[in-house]
Amino acid sequence: MAQLPVEMILVRQLAGYLYVPVLVVDTTSTVVFYNEPAERILGVRFEETGRIDPEEVDRLIELSEDPAAGPDEAGRPLITALQQRRPVHVRRWLLRRGDRVRLQVEITAFPIIDHDERQLGAVAMFWERQGP
């Protein structure tokens, strides 16, 4: 498998140290890395799955809009970050399909663009909401 750009490698290293769940995708929307906190969101372990294609992510979790959130960005935050090369922040319900647990989350997604303005991928960070 070809080596990833150093920017993506450094994003992974940073994600490995963070408390919040982080997904890193390449330009094809394949999840190339998720950190340990994200394993709790997805219900699988990176050491066991390695990369996950977008269809597999859909089999693991389902995102639905949160009507209580008020006006919000429509669509999938990572796709928006990748296709529109801009950051997004949304509120969603996340259903973990394996055990049907529902989590209320805020998601920050942003593109990874290098010095040559080449898009390399995107990052999604999940902030679990506590209380109402």
Add this chain to the structure above:
Amino acid sequence: MKVTPYGVRGSLAAPGPATARYGGNTSCVRVTGPDGSVLALDAGTGIRSLALELPSGLRRVDVLLTHLHMDHIIGLGFFGPLYNPEMEVHIWGPASATLTLEARLRRYLAPPLFPVLLRDLPCNLELHHTGRGWFSIGAFRIRAARVCHPGPTMGYRIETEQASLAYLPDHEPALGARRFPLDADWTSGFDLAQEVDLLLHDAQYTREEYPRHVGWGHSAMHDALAFARLAGVKHLMPFHHDPGRDDAALEAAIGAAVAEMNPDFPVTPAAEGRSLELG
């Protein structure tokens, strides 16, 4: 392909009797191709001596800068071909997100740091922003890629029909890794170094020194060996020796790392003037 180090020291020149065996000049390596093409890898203090030994008939030389830290460019102002109107000098190196390579070099080649302006150099000077990917110089095919080191930093893979070389003088692929090495696809510099005949790689610190220097952009000797093993290189030349390490200490430190790691490839600490013929 002939590879000759003219400067092997990292961070700061360290001349004197205690470093005479390996040399005290900062990063500079000459690579001579089968067609006589000459590359100078980095422009540390060693590049002054490199210039003195260029063939008299040579009309073009290419300087490949990995990055613009001072120990890699400080010799540029003393590089003879820049002052020769008959010479064609090509300087390759990284731009930053906001500055061109020329603008970045002008910060050094201008007062108050240097008396001669870049634009006043009499040679035929061409500057090339080195992006990712392949380019050719004479008989060389060269691949450049960003590698893990503070600021825009390139590593180079240089190939001819007969041989291959990777030059990663300032490189900290173990940065942030809980275990090292990770898989090849998650290891900075892997594609450049994969199965090369010779890898010149940062090995500034001992394993004991490294924890006090994490994030400075340099490697422990053990990590350089592990990286070389992962990449399947045929020969490792530890490079960018710490300026505080004298010859005896350098040999002892690298010897200890080699004894512990037991690599299945030769390991030869880079030394000024000690050439290797590849291919």
